[in-house]
Amino acid sequence: MTSQDSALPEAVAARLPQERRVVTDIPGPNSRALQERRKAAVPPGVGSVLPVQVTDADGGVVVDADGNSFIDFGSGIAVTNVGNANPRVVERVKAQVERFTHTCFMVAPYEGYIAVCENLNRITPGDHEKRSMLVSSGAEAVENAVKIARYATGRQAVVVLDHGYHGRTLLTMTLTAKNMPYKHGFGPYAPEVYRMPLAYPYRWPSGPENCGPEAAAQVIDQITKQIGPENLAAVLAEPIQGEGGFIEPAPGFLPALAEFCRTSGALFIADEIQTGFARTGDLFACEHEGIVPDLITTAKGIAGGLPLAAVTGRAEIMDAVHGGGLGGTYGGNPLACEAALAVLEEIERYDLARRARRIGDIMLPRLRALAERFPAIGDVRGRGAMIAIELVRPGTKEPDPELTAEIARRCHARGLLALTAGTYGNVLRFLPPLVIPEHLLNEGLDVIEEAFAA
Incomplete structure (x- = not known):
């Protein structure tokens, strides 16, 4: 554990390297092959955000079939708050499945x-x-x-x-x-x-x-x-x-x-x-x-x-x-x-409510500073580890869903799993696991900034 991660609960003994790693195009060849199988088996009405096929996940990362490691700002839509495959969860489920x-x-x-x-x-x-x-x-x-x-x-x-x-x-x-x-x-x-x-x-x-x-x-x-x-x-x-x-x-x-x-x-x-x-x-x-x-x-x-x-x-x-x-x-x-x-x-x-507040204390100031630079960010809001930015056409409050989708796509290509939301489709929402290492949290914010700058 580095000094950067001093606020991270000791509950997290990461099984996978907690790093962003992009080694192929997104999606890579193995994910594309699995996508073809999906098309033949799953109706298109069941959509997906990230255009890859996941093979592993742990702590603050999700790994795909091509070995790309994404920073997880989605938590399966606020599901894996304690981290994916949390060891305590795995231990109790294993014991029960044998009974x-x-x-x-x-x-x-x-x-x-x-x-x-x-x-x-x-x-x-x-x-x-x-x-x-x-x-x-x-x-x-x-x-x-x-x-x-x-x-x-x-x-x-x-x-x-x-x-x-x-x-x-x-x-x-x-x-x-x-x-x-x-x-x-x-x-x-x-x-x-x-x-x-x-x-x-x-x-x-x-x-x-x-x-x-x-x-x-x-x-x-x-x-x-x-x-x-x-x-x-x-x-x-x-x-x-x-x-x-x-x-x-x-x-x-x-x-x-x-x-x-x-x-x-x-x-x-x-x-x-x-x-x-x-x-x-x-x-x-x-x-x-x-x-x-x-x-x-x-x-x-x-x-x-x-x-x-x-x-x-x-x-x-x-x-x-x-x-x-x-x-x-x-x-x-x-x-x-x-x-x-x-x-x-x-x-x-591990007082993960306190940890969620810590995540908000890191994310909100950086996103508000980003809003000062990019007038397309109309609003920054949220509490704890439930944070969002609303994108509009500069000088108005007219929703900009096209820009929102493009920013999300650029984040995915750079190894960050980010979600969209909103009645008008113009909100980027961030739901990192409450156990995400702080170096990944800050690196994910870097990726968001790079996506806007690009």
């Missing part, structure tokens, strides 16, 4: 499921009594949260926010704001879902200083006029929007909506699927403004890459549903549960 791989918790339960739920009840915001249930994906978690909210309140209407993303199933597509590629051609959609304005500071007409209170007042007014508070089951919101472009709602906006839910008898659901498990510098992003949600959905970073998701909520709400009304064959698979227990151990043992 049993599946019984279905609804048929023959086991301790791992219970232990994950106990931990979620302990660490999620609020000191009230809680219950948790486990499923396999973020979309399943959101669907179940809405089911539970409707059942517990006896109401039907669900409010979501502009630019929000909640999944690809019928209900979660309905909840999602963006048409292409998530919704286009897949309707009709589910009823009793209402979309309201988001407090989007960069694009708020009267300026960011007025954004929070004005947007909250608009949402509450529209709910009152269009739905009726007595018909509202829940408001569902991401504390920081993910696919929408890492939009951090203006201060006070989400607390005002949570308070409105409380006074009207509705539930506030925090979708922490992308923001959870130390990603934003807090264990959960809603803690930043002291929000205590009635229900919280988690996935992605929960189990180090194994499919697992959860709904956690107030005991009286979760207990309201009749026996057999919740569940699923693979929900809380024993291998995924062991992985989740390992992830939680790593996050707490």
Whole structure:
């Protein structure tokens, strides 16, 4: 470990060299050959960001079939927070796979499921009594949260926010704001879902200083006029929007909506699927403004890459549903549960929330300095290790998705895995593993700067 990496948790004993290495064109010949096999076997509707085929990953790097080593600024979309193939995760999963791989918790339960739920009840915001249930994906978690909210309140209407993303199933597509590629051609959609304005500071007409209170007042007014508070089951919101472009709602906006839910008898659901498990510098992003949600959905970073998701909520709400009304064959698979227990151990043992804040302290000043040099960078935003830049045509706020795609392509060619996002396709988002060595973090920022300069 070098002095550059002094803030890196000792949990990381890197198996692969933590270096950027580009030895072929991107993609190289082996990746191109595998791409031809893919075309014959996988439909084009399943897209990919990086035009290579991965063979290994560890710590802060992803290695492809041609031996190129990419700096990982994606973490599998905020999944491998504790690093890919984290040794503690591998150890617990190996031990479990030798015992049993599946019984279905609804048929023959086991301790791992219970232990994950106990931990979620302990660490999620609020000191009230809680219950948790486990499923396999973020979309399943959101669907179940809405089911539970409707059942517990006896109401039907669900409010979501502009630019929000909640999944690809019928209900979660309905909840999602963006048409292409998530919704286009897949309707009709589910009823009793209402979309309201988001407090989007960069694009708020009267300026960011007025954004929070004005947007909250608009949402509450529209709910009152269009739905009726007595018909509202829940408001569902991401504390920081993910696919929408890492939009951090203006201060006070989400607390005002949570308070409105409380006074009207509705539930506030925090979708922490992308923001959870130390990603934003807090264990959960809603803690930043002291929000205590009635229900919280988690996935992605929960189990180090194994499919697992959860709904956690107030005991009286979760207990309201009749026996057999919740569940699923693979929900809380024993291998995924062991992985989740390992992830939680790593996050707490090495204080990865602090590590995420350190990553933000490095990235944000450098990206803001870059914005001073390149007027195409309209906004730099984010918290912890969830950072984004929004690209516009200089002198305007008109989105520039073409430049965004080109910068991402140049980053890939130089050995940096970077993702795009945003309703307008004009956001570069950065989600490095929380255990990335600092020399790789700074080198990745160098690559971004080179891409803009080029």
